[in-house]
Amino acid sequence: MHGRVLIAMLLAALIATPAFADRYVISVLILVFYFAYVGQAWNLMMGFTGQLSLGHSLYVGLGAYVAAGLWLHAGIGPWLGVFAAIAVAAAVGSVTGWLSWRFGIEGVYFALLTIAFAEFTRIGFDHIDMLGAAGGLFLPVNAEEAGQWWNLRGGPLLFYYLALALVAGATLAVAWLRRSRLGYQWVAVREDSEAARALGVDVFRAKMIAMLISSGMTAVGGVFYAFYHRNLFPGQVFEMGRSIELILAPIVGGLGTVFGPIIGAFILTPLGEALIAATERSGFNAPGTKAVFYGAALIAIIYLVPSGVWPWIARRLGFSEHRQ
Amino acid sequence: MSSILFNVVVQGILTGLVYGLMALGLSVIFGVVRVVNFAHGEFAVIAMYAAYLLFSALRLDPLIAMLPIALGFFGIGYALQRLLINPFIGRPAHEQFILLVGVAIIIVNGLLMIFGPDARPTNLSYAFDSFAIGPLFIDKVRTYAAIAALAVTGLLFAFFRYTHTGTAIRACADNLVGAAVVGLDVKRLYALTFGIGLACVGAAGTLMVTIADATPALGPAYTLLAFTIVIIGGLGSMAGALIGGILIGVSEACAGFLITPSMKSMFSFALLIAVLAFRPEGLLGKRT
């Protein structure tokens, strides 16, 4: 029970943060929320269902491009465009899932297949002239629309609260899903898909639903990304590095837990920012130094707390949440 | 036109063989230790810098430098397995993944800190030469590199086939419990395998400097390339890695020539998706 109090207090603190935080902190927190959100989406696939996707930037990119393209070419705002974005990403996700699981592709092979899909799409988008191809897609920033929050035009606070709402919503949804019948089926599939099948779980269906929800949720993150940055380049949005970036938070935070992705994002993004400041102050700031420390920190974390930071904290605080 | 196409195919095969050697290391490690080396391409780039240093300091031709570098990489691989990776054996793939992503980030940025972002070329005296056979022009460097790649693969094949250690490693791959039961030192064999895998990367990276110039940023691209090849050929299959390399080399060359160069990698990924869909174990892989 006191877990809920804690969560409510944390949420309240985050809602109140802009009152005393400066713009830099806000901009970092926006990134934290973004990674926490897409981390939640990815965690559904990997943490709950055990399917390692290394190509989730595909769904970020699809969501971003669909919403941005609709806004640019048809004047359809992001609040409507997001549904199209979800639909397209979920459709592509289901193709990936169908191709993989119908043919029994599992584990590392599945992971590499997801990379292949993302890279394939990246090069494809490099050639779609309507969406700017490799030259990039730009959302105009004309002054008349300034402050039109319904078109996702606004200052950092708009995006701060939007991102916070996304994380809160995703967390609630994930917590609910985990306790649903489907959630138990996912965990059964993750632990032993043969046994799950023997117990009457439709393994293929369970995985496909995980894929649909995960890719659709990730696409919403992409819409956020597109309207926050207001420019998109296939080489940067679909890149494999982006996929890796977005799975670090849930793994470091604690795979298969509801709060892992959030904790992970709160560790990694500020860690990166702190390392920038620290290397700068120490004067030991040859380009690359920060990233070397970041890499070392990743190794240390996975070495010391392989199942993630959140389960470790939760044990110490006496909470019951751990990987089911 | 057809002679030019033939030229393109031959170049593709030669480049593909070097790619294949690089992928071979990945395949060997996965086949036995069951660890996917996500820092594979980054290690190849370290080898490229080693080759560059040996060449600029001692004028050592990469075709010769390949041997000491491969040996050194064997040592690195052995130590790495023993010290860093061993605790992660048998652990879930994502934990190994984070570990090796960390290693990859350190390598890329460490090289950036040491050598800077500019490419370091190895200026061989025959770098610009080619064999003219009728209407065909075949580069000397690619030819030599491809022959060397074949030789290394042959050696490795013989090692696994005819030596006691090689047979023991294969036993580990086929039946881990059985191998432990008959008294094989599995930990040592794993370290040996990781060493051999890295020796392959070392040799491949050294050969690579004859084709490309060393920059820190190459690592992730090579990792991806090695993965694509290994999956097409079959993870764990040695001959598969070579075949996969050749297939990728030729398909990129033909797609680049006949369709458009900017889409050539798309065909590699399409090939990969097709192979996974219709023959998930890879062209020459065994179903596990």
Place this chain on the structure above:
Amino acid sequence: MTDKNHMTLSRRGLLAGTAAAATLISAPGIVRAQAKTLKIGVLLPRSGYLAQSGQACHRGATISTKVLAGYGHSVELVHVDTESSADIARTQAERLINEGAQCLVGPFDSAAALSIAQVCEQRQVPFVINIAAAPQITEQGYKYLVRNFPTGGQLVTNGLNLIKDLLAATKVAPKSAVFLHANDTFGSAQRKAMDAIFPKAQMPFQLAESIAYDPKAQDLSVEVTKIRALNPDLVLVVTRAADAIKLVRDMVRQRFEPKGIISPGSPGLYDEEFYQALGPFADFHTYNLPWANPKAQMTQALEAAFKPAHPSNRFAVDCFNVGFTFEALLIAADGFKRAGTANGPDLMKAIKETNLADHVMIGGPIKFDEKGQNNGIISAVVQNRGRTPTVVLPQASATMAPVMPMPPWQGRT
């Protein structure tokens, strides 16, 4: 109980949040203390995939304080690495402004430029772009942004006109050309410009084909074979350094000798690694780019400061990146001097009114249109001679005469 607590807390939080929103929206008007020194945040991609160019720009930034002091400008620079990431560029822009930066300069990259531009617009802090070619940057209506760099279209227009001049000066009459470009942000902007401009430019030769290649591809021998099959007189290229090396190597190996290899406006043919890797084969390639005017006094001052600071780099090779980075800082410092204040709106107004006749790059005075674009940047024809970039046209700035067709590969030393 818990629910009630939560409600009150969040309601209070929301109120606080709204208050904060109001302050944040109205915040930019704060009057900053008058100071004699302008604090500039310099954002450059010194690691990540743009590290090479980012570090070259950084070499320019590090010597600028001293050179600017020589011209009576006092600036303090804070250097930040964007790691070639738009996310980091954005958070670091916020941090720099928090820490007192009164103007931002950078970032070599169009994606990062647009991320920083949003921050600067909201905080009313001037942003001077040193290098970024996407035409859209100055078409977005940003008021706190100026760009002292040509758009992709301007680069190509200038580049093609200079090819005509080059052909006239060398009396060479090629019949056909092939255009090869990297399919990345910069390359495809140039391709678009080429498709639009070439048909109207009335060039004295045909464009046989435009070929795009994937900058992530590891091998360019197929591209060269393809060009060889078309056998054009000229090869027009938009490449990066590593690709340019592979391209020329394969041309030599396949014994393909066009009359000229010309970049209509891109880097790639003059990096230090290009000279080191290709040796004699690096010579006689030509690129039409904005370039440091070797005869300008300010260029000479910059070069004099560059040599001792970066002994292992050559000014002639770095002068494109160094020159534009220096000029961006000069524009900020000059605006500060005229405005007499670092207050955002006033400083921005002064920067928009820039009219600098004395500067580094070849061309007329630095001026900005109402969108913040400097339309007066011209290109020069630069040719590799003795492994050094050498201005060969226009004659006023040239230190050597252009050579075309290029000498054969065979027999070069």
